[in-house]
Amino acid sequence: MSGISSKAAGVLQNKNQYNGKEKQSNEFSDGSDLDWLDYGARMYDAKIGRWMITDPKSEKYLGYSPFCYTVNNPILFIDPNGKEIWINYGEDNASKARWENGKLYDEKGKKIKINKSTDKFLSETFKALNLLRKDNKMEFNADIGVGENVRPAGGNALEKLASDKSFKVSIINSAKIEDKFDHHLYNKTNNSINFDPNMGLKFNNNGDPQTYYNSPTSSLAHELYHAFNQIFYPKETSDMINTPTDVGKPRKSFGNVSELFTTEQTNGTNIKLREPTRDNYSGTPVPFPSATARSPK
Numbered sequence: 001m002s003g004i005s006s007k008a009a010g011v012l013q014n015k016n017q018y019n020g021k022e023k024q025s026n027e028f029s030d031g032s033d034l035d036w037l038d039y040g041a042r043m044y045d046a047k048i049g050r051w052m053i054t055d056p057k058s059e060k061y062l063g064y065s066p067f068c069y070t071v072n073n074p075i076l077f078i079d080p081n082g083k084e085i086w087i088n089y090g091e092d093n094a095s096k097a098r099w100e101n102g103k104l105y106d107e108k109g110k111k112i113k114i115n116k117s118t119d120k121f122l123s124e125t126f127k128a129l130n131l132l133r134k135d136n137k138m139e140f141n142a143d144i145g146v147g148e149n150v151r152p153a154g155g156n157a158l159e160k161l162a163s164d165k166s167f168k169v170s171i172i173n174s175a176k177i178e179d180k181f182d183h184h185l186y187n188k189t190n191n192s193i194n195f196d197p198n199m200g201l202k203f204n205n206n207g208d209p210q211t212y213y214n215s216p217t218s219s220l221a222h223e224l225y226h227a228f229n230q231i232f233y234p235k236e237t238s239d240m241i242n243t244p245t246d247v248g249k250p251r252k253s254f255g256n257v258s259e260l261f262t263t264e265q266t267n268g269t270n271i272k273l274r275e276p277t278r279d280n281y282s283g284t285p286v287p288f289p290s291a292t293a294r295s296p297k
């Protein structure tokens with residue numbers, strides 16, 4: 001993957017520009033860059049004088065009483081100083097790396113150099129996140145919610161999660177968990193994502209005898225969308241969870257509207273990953289050679 005190798009050698013550039021914010025540029029070895037100023041929670045494009053990502057806070061506080069907010073978001077009160085997307089890795093998941101703008105930082109904010117042979121989980125998760133970051137693969141636009149409370153949602157879900165200072169999403173190595181169906185999972189009680197870089201999905205679409213596969217990266221995107229929806233649209237997500245879809249078909253059914261919605265979000269990402277889309281919730285976890293592999297072998 002050219003996007004994560006660092007061939008860029010040579011002159012050091014002053015990246016801290018207007019208002020002392022870091023300019024995001026030349027992140028990729030192919031010379032492409034974002035040219036945005038990183039304001040922390042938001043990105044500013046100085047060329048057109050516009051915020052590229054809306055302030056996440058504005059949508060969080062709209063329409064909810066503080067009481068509702070507390071009920072829907074225990075995480076805010078458990079971890080008020082938590083930040084962004086963190087990868088737990090190493091022995092007993094004890095080491096932590098923060099992923100932001102395609103880079104990894106340790107708890108002191110120092111850039112991490114990955115040891116690919118000893119930190120396999122970190123390296124594979126890093127690859128998966130960077131693949132999802134490239135070309136805005138987790139950008140979506142859709143109406144979220146149920147009935148009268150439907151409202152437009154959208155943006156780059158991955159970048160919003162990664163730049164939000166109020167929430168912390170932890171990605172945890174799930175390879176040792178016994179139940180294979182739990183190897184990709186979002187747990188809203190502690191805002192963590194189980195991820196197994198060597199577990200992909202095998203599935204069939206309705207009325208189609210062909211067998212399809214989705215990469216572990218696609219599954220990570222799916223769980224990240226669950227986290228995004230829960231954090232940025234808690235009321236709509238809770239409404240969707242409480243609304244069943246086609247009842248009586250437990251294996252193939254999405255079960256509830258939230259699962260259907262998240263699978264559709266993931267389908268958008270699957271198209272950008274050049275992977276097949278799913279029209280039902282059937283599927284079997286199968287071993288994959290790497291996080292970004294699109295088939296088992």
Ligand SMILES: [Zn+2]
Pocket residue numbers: 222226259262
């Ligand atoms: Zn799901």
